[in-house]
Amino acid sequence: MSDFNLEQVEQLKQIGAHLRQFRQKQSISIKEIATKTLIRMTLLTALEEGKIDQLPEPVIIRGFIQRYGDTLGLDGAALAKTFPTNIVSVKSSISERELPTLPSSAIYLYILYILVLTTATCGLFFLNRSPTAQAFLLKQISLVALSEKTVAMSVPYSSSLSNCKGATGVN
Numbered sequence: 001m002s003d004f005n006l007e008q009v010e011q012l013k014q015i016g017a018h019l020r021q022f023r024q025k026q027s028i029s030i031k032e033i034a035t036k037t038l039i040r041m042t043l044l045t046a047l048e049e050g051k052i053d054q055l056p057e058p059v060i061i062r063g064f065i066q067r068y069g070d071t072l073g074l075d076g077a078a079l080a081k082t083f084p085t086n087i088v089s090v091k092s093s094i095s096e097r098e099l100p101t102l103p104s105s106a107i108y109l110y111i112l113y114i115l116v117l118t119t120a121t122c123g124l125f126f127l128n129r130s131p132t133a134q135a136f137l138l139k140q141i142s143l144v145a146l147s148e149k150t151v152a153m154s155v156p157y158s159s160s161l162s163n164c165k166g167a168t169g170v171n
Helices: 008-023 029-038 039-049 056-071 076-081 104-129 131-168
Strands: none
Touching: 008 029, 008 039, 008 056, 029 039, 029 056, 039 056, 056 076
């Protein structure tokens, strides 16, 4: 009920009582109204009893009132207009002092984090550009390529040599 003002609460009680009396006068069950309006029975009951804390936003309540009134044969639009939708929000009255602030120690952590990232990036850049690092990387790449070539060459030749002995006539 904190999101609704007193005028809305009172007006909803009056509208709900009016809708319930008119429905009962016509001997229509709330279940029939729920079926025709496609509004859940719990919401219709809350609407009739003025239990605003069990209902959604005022704009949606206004739509419920209009559909309910139209289903009973009333002027639903005129009835819905009697329910005010302007809300005095409690949340908007929060002052700036109540808003959470970032602790000053967290700012230092962010600065430290940025410095570490910058240092690591610069270190990698200079390491990659130095001639000794490039020579080391080239040597490692050539060793890996050479070992892969040796392994690749030794497997097919050993199996193919045994097949070739009979074909060339060499013992």
